[in-house]
Amino acid sequence: MSADMAPTAAAEPHGAARRPPVRAATPTDAEAITRMRSAYVLSAPLTEDCVRQCTDELAPRLTPEGNARASVVDARDGTMAACALGLIHPVLAALAYPRGRAARMQIVATHPDHRRRGYARAVVSTLLDHLADVENVTLFELHTSTEAAPLYRELGFSGSPALMRMTRHRPPAGLAPGAQPDSTCGCHRSSTPTHCPGRPRSYASTSPTRTTGRSSCTPSTPPAPWHMIGGAMDLGERPWDAVVRECQEETGMTAVGPPRLLATVCGQPRERRPYSTLQLVFDGGRLTDAQIGSLTLNAREHDEARVLPLAEWEALMPARDFVRLRAVEEARRTGVAAYIDTWGNA
Known part of the structure; x- marks a missing residue:
């Protein structure tokens, strides 16, 4: 060409x-x-x-x-x-x-x-x-x-x-009609971010000064933007074990491995989160319509979930979060893990 x-x-x-x-x-x-x-x-x-x-x-x-x-x-x-x-x-x-x-x-x-x-x-x-x-x-x-x-x-x-x-990969056998391929964060679909009504300052005061293995959701103050689901690792917990736990706690779904890392995201300290973070974003595969319909959100952390094409999320989330979301989606399509070390600068 x-x-x-x-x-x-x-x-x-x-x-x-x-x-x-x-x-x-x-x-x-x-x-x-x-x-x-x-x-x-x-x-x-x-x-x-x-x-x-x-x-x-x-x-x-x-x-x-x-x-x-x-x-x-x-x-x-x-x-x-x-x-x-x-x-x-x-x-x-x-x-x-x-x-x-x-x-x-x-x-x-x-x-x-x-x-x-x-x-x-x-x-x-x-x-x-x-x-x-x-x-x-x-x-x-x-x-x-x-x-x-x-x-x-x-x-x-x-x-x-x-x-x-x-x-590009063919859908796995038995995938229900209408099931959609998506990248995931903490075994949650990167194209189904959730609305987080938590309180960042009180959350930060109870978190360790160095948080490793975070996937990509942190609470936010209303009116809250859309984020990917995620959370911090417990003491002694491995990243993938944290993914499985957070997935179950926040959506009711059980994450199925093996673990496939999609992205590493370095979060810079900022006023509302005065510490550095290291987010590990994993691929959770494809969700069927039935799985999407059975999501059970933890009301203390999320109040809504949506499934939208990637482009439609740009207007619904902060620019830095959409950059991360787009990089994760590209990593899932290409099979090449993403590395982002500027998240939180803007």
């Missing part, structure tokens, strides 16, 4: 209602994909001999037995309006991509006559879903331009344009 299509990709509309029809490519699309690459991706177009050679090489790879998968949008005249091509290859497994299957996003291109219609977003999204859900790919990589990088970050990629990566 190159900067040739970057301004278009970054400017595409997001509305699902405008999503164009996308289909899976077949070997007969090999030449059109090759010509799209030649015209709109490469810095110099291919010669006709190279077009024929690439077409002959790509066609068998687009079969079910091959290692290439592509999504395309057709123009009304039957020509190709947009395409996205990914190449599947094996990698050594890791915790973040246990299946050991990766895909390199090789081509994303839109014909100039069909730009600014959401086609690039549509073909890339469809291809990513197919690779993850059907081909069992868990690691995705690509390189792009600085201008196009925001589009891929919205789709879950992180890193620099020179190498952006993403990990």
Whole structure:
């Protein structure tokens, strides 16, 4: 992928209602994909001999037995309006991509006559879903331009344009319809912060001067902002044991391991909390609709819980808390733990 299509990709509309029809490519699309690459991706177009050679090489790879998968949008005249091509290859497994299957996003291109219609977003999204859900790919990589990088970050990629990566995992067997994947704090969903009506000064006076292993909720004075659930470790308690206890005490849920650390957050002293904190944020997996409905909040600490998309939390919590929430969500998507040492400065 190159900067040739970057301004278009970054400017595409997001509305699902405008999503164009996308289909899976077949070997007969090999030449059109090759010509799209030649015209709109490469810095110099291919010669006709190279077009024929690439077409002959790509066609068998687009079969079910091959290692290439592509999504395309057709123009009304039957020509190709947009395409996205990914190449599947094996990698050594890791915790973040246990299946050991990766895909390199090789081509994303839109014909100039069909730009600014959401086609690039549509073909890339469809291809990513197919690779993850059907081909069992868990690691995705690509390189792009600085201008196009925001589009891929919205789709879950992180890193620099020179190498952006993403990990995606299929839902575990038996996940109820409508269950939503979310990062967690202390085995509580990072996208279900709770409203905390406690008193920070009295809480601070009873807390040790150095608090380690905190997850990410502290009481706040009404009108209280939204926070992720959490609490302090008891004397002699391990961080994960504190997570299990706090989860049970504050929501009635039992956290199930094994522990997976998502983020380490260093909290700076400030007026309302005159000590440093070290928050450990763990992944609690996915919650079903039934689990969400069965949450039982501790009325002394929380008075409401909500499930919202990540973007909608920005207006409901302090900026520093949303920065933390966004970092935790990215850590869960990418499998790369976050480190934040500026929380509490603002």
